[in-house]
Amino acid sequence: MGAWRAFLRCCNAMPRPNTVKRWSNAKVVSVSLFLCLMLIALTRMERARRSFSAEDIVVDHRSLVSKRFEHFETGGVEAVKLMQQDRTTTAPIGVPSKTADEVVEDNLVTDSVPVLPATVAGPSGNRVFPPPKRSPANERVLPAELLGQHFPLEFYFHQYLPDQAPKSLPVKTIIKLDTKMPLKTVLVVLDSLKASSKKPMEDFFGSQRIQIDFAEALLLPVLVIKSLNVPRYSLIAFANYNVYLGLEKTQRSILDEYCRTYGVGILSFTDSSKIGDQELSKEYKLKMQHRVKLVKMRLNTEAKDLWRIAKPEMVFENPLPDDNSEWTIFMPDHESYQPLAFSTVAADWAGSTHNISKSEFGVTVAIRDRGGIDGIQKVILGNDPEFFLNFIIAMDGLASLTHGRLALPMERVVQVDVDDMFVGVAAVRTKPKDAKAMVQCNQRIRQYVPNFKLFLGFTGAMFLWGGDDADKGEKMMIDNAQEFIWFNHLYRHELLYITPLDRISGAMSKNMVFAKEKNLPVVKEYMILPHHAGVYPVYPEVFDEWEKLGYVKATSTLEYPYRHPQWGRRGFIHRGVMVLPRQTCRLFTKTISFDIYEGGQKAMDESLNGGYMFKIFLTTPVMVFMTHMSNYATGQLAQYEFEGVTKAIDTWTNLKMLAPHPIDVAREYFQLYPDEVSPLWSDPARDPNMKELWRVNKTLPVFPRVIIAGPQKTGTTAFMTFLNLHPNFETSKPDPVLYEEVQFFSSNLYDNGIDWYASRFPERKNDQTVLFEKSANYFSHHRTPKRVRELLPDVKIIIIMNDPLRRAYSWYQHLKAHNDSLSQQYTFYQIITADDKAPEVLRLAQKRHLYDGIYAVHLARWLLNFPTDQLYLVDGDKLIKDPASVMNDVQKFIGVTPKIDYTTKLQFDAEKGFFCAKTTGCLGSGKGRSYEKMDSASEAYLTEFYKNHNEDLRTLLSSIKHPHPSWLTAMQNSSIPSH
Numbered sequence: 018m019g020a021w022r023a024f025l026r027c028c029n030a031m032p033r034p035n036t037v038k039r040w041s042n043a044k045v046v047s048v049s050l051f052l053c054l055m056l057i058a059l060t061r062m063e064r065a066r067r068s069f070s071a072e073d074i075v076v077d078h079r080s081l082v083s084k085r086f087e088h089f090e091t092g093g094v095e096a097v098k099l100m101q102q103d104r105t106t107t108a109p110i111g112v113p114s115k116t117a118d119e120v121v122e123d124n125l126v127t128d129s130v131p132v133l134p135a136t137v138a139g140p141s142g143n144r145v146f147p148p149p150k151r152s153p154a155n156e157r158v159l160p161a162e163l164l165g166q167h168f169p170l171e172f173y174f175h176q177y178l179p180d181q182a183p184k185s186l187p188v189k190t191i192i193k194l195d196t197k198m199p200l201k202t203v204l205v206v207l208d209s210l211k212a213s214s215k216k217p218m219e220d221f222f223g224s225q226r227i228q229i230d231f232a233e234a235l236l237l238p239v240l241v242i243k244s245l246n247v248p249r250y251s252l253i254a255f256a257n258y259n260v261y262l263g264l265e266k267t268q269r270s271i272l273d274e275y276c277r278t279y280g281v282g283i284l285s286f287t288d289s290s291k292i293g294d295q296e297l298s299k300e301y302k303l304k305m306q307h308r309v310k311l312v313k314m315r316l317n318t319e320a321k322d323l324w325r326i327a328k329p330e331m332v333f334e335n336p337l338p339d340d341n342s343e344w345t346i347f348m349p350d351h352e353s354y355q356p357l358a359f360s361t362v363a364a365d366w367a368g369s370t371h372n373i374s375k376s377e378f379g380v381t382v383a384i385r386d387r388g389g390i391d392g393i394q395k396v397i398l399g400n401d402p403e404f405f406l407n408f409i410i411a412m413d414g415l416a417s418l419t420h421g422r423l424a425l426p427m428e429r430v431v432q433v434d435v436d437d438m439f440v441g442v443a444a445v446r447t448k449p450k451d452a453k454a455m456v457q458c459n460q461r462i463r464q465y466v467p468n469f470k471l472f473l474g475f476t477g478a479m480f481l482w483g484g485d486d487a488d489k490g491e492k493m494m495i496d497n498a499q500e501f502i503w504f505n506h507l508y509r510h511e512l513l514y515i516t517p518l519d520r521i522s523g524a525m526s527k528n529m530v531f532a533k534e535k536n537l538p539v540v541k542e543y544m545i546l547p548h549h550a551g552v553y554p555v556y557p558e559v560f561d562e563w564e565k566l567g568y569v570k571a572t573s574t575l576e577y578p579y580r581h582p583q584w585g586r587r588g589f590i591h592r593g594v595m596v597l598p599r600q601t602c603r604l605f606t607k608t609i610s611f612d613i614y615e616g617g618q619k620a621m622d623e624s625l626n627g628g629y630m631f632k633i634f635l636t637t638p639v640m641v642f643m644t645h646m647s648n649y650a651t652g653q654l655a656q657y658e659f660e661g662v663t664k665a666i667d668t669w670t671n672l673k674m675l676a677p678h679p680i681d682v683a684r685e686y687f688q689l690y691p692d693e694v695s696p697l698w699s700d701p702a703r704d705p706n707m708k709e710l711w712r713v714n715k716t717l718p719v720f721p722r723v724i725i726a727g728p729q730k731t732g733t734t735a736f737m738t739f740l741n742l743h744p745n746f747e748t749s750k751p752d753p754v755l756y757e758e759v760q761f762f763s764s765n766l767y768d769n770g771i772d773w774y775a776s777r778f779p780e781r782k783n784d785q786t787v788l789f790e791k792s793a794n795y796f797s798h799h800r801t802p803k804r805v806r807e808l809l810p811d812v813k814i815i816i817i818m819n820d821p822l823r824r825a826y827s828w829y830q831h832l833k834a835h836n837d838s839l840s841q842q843y844t845f846y847q848i849i850t851a852d853d854k855a856p857e858v859l860r861l862a863q864k865r866h867l868y869d870g871i872y873a874v875h876l877a878r879w880l881l882n883f884p885t886d887q888l889y890l891v892d893g894d895k896l897i898k899d900p901a902s903v904m905n906d907v908q909k910f911i912g913v914t915p916k917i918d919y920t921t922k923l924q925f926d927a928e929k930g931f932f933c934a935k936t937t938g939c940l941g942s943g944k945g946r947s948y949e950k951m952d953s954a955s956e957a958y959l960t961e962f963y964k965n966h967n968e969d970l971r972t973l974l975s976s977i978k979h980p981h982p983s984w985l986t987a988m989q990n991s992s993i994p995s996h
């Protein structure tokens with residue numbers, strides 16, 4: 018009522034035209050009510066207009082995020098509550114966590130804005146910098162992988178059955194498909210997948226995090242996902258332009274047609290190591306001279322619309338790198354071409370200079386074809402992207418050819434961490450000249466990166482442990498503390514893999530006390546653990562501690578998901594702490610004998626010439642570097658390298674370098690890469706670096722070798738019970754809420770990490786023991802296959818498929834048996850036929866009943882992630898009628914020993930109507946219920962609903978040469994009209 022009165026007050030206060038002014042409150046109310054009713058009616062009409070189709074199960078993942086468990090599990094919640102009271106029955110299906118309230122169903126699309134810790138005040142009380150702006154060019158475009166997760170069937174057909182299309186319509190998701198927009202993937206065509214030119218292509222695109230597909234020229238992939246009508250590639254790239262020119266005629270015309278239809282351009286490099294000296298493409302009116310030796314390069318300032326990163330007025334005055342006489346120059350004869358870069362033929366070049374200009378900048382070494390000849394825009398470079406100017410030209414070409422869709426933002430966020438301040442033996446500790454050099458380094462880098470300050474990781478206990486000179490140097494650092502930003506690096510540089518973990522909190526807080534005493538401006542929100550131990554692989558104790566402290570919000574590591582190549586490192590957020598990927602500078606192992614400052618000059622020169630660090634700056638919008646001051650003698654060179662590289666970036670590019678507060682660095686990172694918010698866990702036992710970081714006194718986690726993945730209501734409990742009869746199979750520990758299930762990969766339990774997952778299993782009795790788990794909702798959960806593949810790449814997956822009609826009805830009977838209100842309110846028929854006008858709960862319940870039974874879609878997702886020999890598909894009917902033969906077979910598939918004969922373990926129980934274990938008896942009353950037959954209207958509806966999906970399943974199974982389950986064959990036979 019209060020709100021209503023406020024509304025009326027508002028109405029009265031609002032300026033109105035004279036006629037309205039005279040209206041009474043009653044009139045205002047009636048008019049408002051009328052307008053409301055009209056609005057409702059119009060909305061209903063609009064809904065009704067969109068008629069319901071059998072394929073129209075909306076898998077609206079985003080809505081699930083906010084609706085939480087009780088909405089998603091509509092119809093299941095009451096069952097959960099009941100089950101919690103009655104522990105004698107087994108767990109309800111799909112209960113993903115301890116309590117309904119805690120659960121956030123995570124079956125969501127990852128393009129939601131990540132939840133990041135709030136911005137915090139900088140060391141001086143304010144942010145050092147405003148957060149960098151995101152460039153519109155960098156707005157996210159649908160990555161192919163996401164599409165593959167949500168449209169697996171279409172992807173599978175596209176990949177393996179390109180001549181066919183699925184019979185069923187795609188199951189709708191919230192992903193909006195713009196069928197004219199190519200996916201954000203690049204097709205790189207090579208003459209052979211083994212070509213040496215593959216690596217530079219991987220580096221060029223990979224370092225910009227652009228997804229690539231490689232293809233051989235003789236076997237180009239199908240370019241459009243037919244069933245979705247989605248063009249697959251945003252750009253076609255050739256490592257060697259001659260491969261494009263030499264494409265087989267039909268392939269060329271298909272490719273060209275694709276490019277023209279979707280406005281896709283071609284970016285090509287050249288590789289003259291294997292080709293003749295001079296070539297003429299008559300068709301393209303382009304002459305090319307290969308193997309030219311060149312000096313100097315300048316860009317064409319007239320190609321204004323192409324230059325973005327490049328500063329076109331800059332001139333490179335030195336000889337171009339020429340290990341194998343690898344440059345190609347272009348001599349076009351058509352107005353469609355525009356030179357992009359010019360060079361000068363070296364005076365000592367031995368090749369024939371017939372028709373080649375010898376004047377300064379007289380030859381063209383990069384060119385653009387504006388499509389005047391064949392309607393396709395191209396950028397062609399006279400070498401690979403190795404040379405730094407070529408790299409920049411290619412990046413700008415890429416941005417232009419993809420209309421900005423694959424362009425990186427123009428800002429580069431830079432953070433340089435100097436770990437181990439005060440750590441080290443006397444000889445390599447900070448001397449006065451080092452301290453001075455660091456202060457100067459800050460000042461010099463500030464010319465290019467406003468407000469830049471080195472970040473120093475300090476270890477208080479080791480302060481003044483060095484000799485006299487070091488003492489002086491370290492004292493100087495303290496005197497100049499305000500010149501830097503400091504972060505906690507643990508008091509004694511404790512290596513957590515050998516230090517008792519209960520010392521972490523002491524080590525963190527003592528260091529902060531030290532900082533206070535010395536008046537160091539510490540950013541307490543950012544912290545680095547020595548050797549990054551505890552961050553990845555995660556030590557739960559470290560994150561516990563950070564959670565207790567409450568203020569640590571960001572850290573970084575080299576280790577996730579792997580170390581090499583550098584550009585493959587990623588970030589993730591775990592328990593509120595943002596973990597950023599860390600970049601490493603070169604270690605100048607060869608220059609160690611140099612005087613350090615002399616070596617520094619060398620590092621700077623190299624960067625100025627576009628060395629390794631320069632490319633990191635070009636391709637990495639948010640960079641956190643790791644360097645050392647003392648414990649690696651060579652680490653001290655890094656400061657020179659940063660001077661060099663920032664100067665070079667400032668000189669050659671229009672990129673804007675920024676040095677914000679570390680929390681803003683982290684926030685910027687995850688805003689740029691929201692897909693990375695959720696980590697993908699992998700097995701530390703499989704990676705030597707991770708193994709090194711694992712605690713010395715803690716055994717590596719042991720994971721299951723077999724997963725019964727579902728789907729729900731297909732006999733998964735019977736299967737796991739039977740498997741357990743084998744002396745060497747050991748299932749997960751029972752859970753008070755989830756009972757026999759784990760549900761790690763398909764719920765927010767995944768956030769608990771791998772230690773938690775491993776703790777769900779008993780210790781193996783001996784080497785023969787095979788751990789396994791059953792979680793029936795894994796099968797249809799869109800993220801699960803990828804997560805499983807990442808952690809358990811060799812796992813064997815068991816999938817049981819019974820008649821989807823039976824499966825849906827069994828779920829309804831499950832609800833009924835637990836007096837779930839939904840099943841009391843609605844009949845089975847009402848639920849499965851719910852349309853757009855139905856209440857939301859009914860729509861969600863409909864999804865709950867029908868979605869899992871769309872086997873083809875879910876199976877395709879597993880098949881895209883696992884080889885077929887890791888999947889064991891069980892005919893659900895056979896499991897009921899002849900479980901012994903299924904169980905005998907599966908032992909072979911898993912490779913367990915000894916093989917047991919299940920005919921001696923199982924017997925048919927006439928009363929139960931199912932096979933039961935001789936020793937442990939039949940399953941509980943919740944499994945194998947007796948209930949009335951499905952009504953014929955429902956049966957007819959479901960038969961129609963699943964018709965095309967089942968047809969797709971047949972195609973899919975045939976494609977992997979798997980026999981069809983008996984119910985599927987029977988269904989097909991019954992649908993063939995008899996004459």
Ligand SMILES: Nc1ncnc2c1ncn2[C@@H]1O[C@H](COP(=O)(O)OS(=O)(=O)O)[C@@H](OP(=O)(O)O)[C@H]1O
Binds near residue numbers: 110728734830896945
């Ligand atoms: N041997 C044996 N004993 C009992 N029940 C058997 C057996 N084999 C298969 N089934 C079928 O399993 C159905 C229950 O499937 P799930 O165990 O996968 O259900 S759950 O998802 O774990 O809740 C269950 O469904 P309902 O018949 O609806 O109860 C059975 O049809």
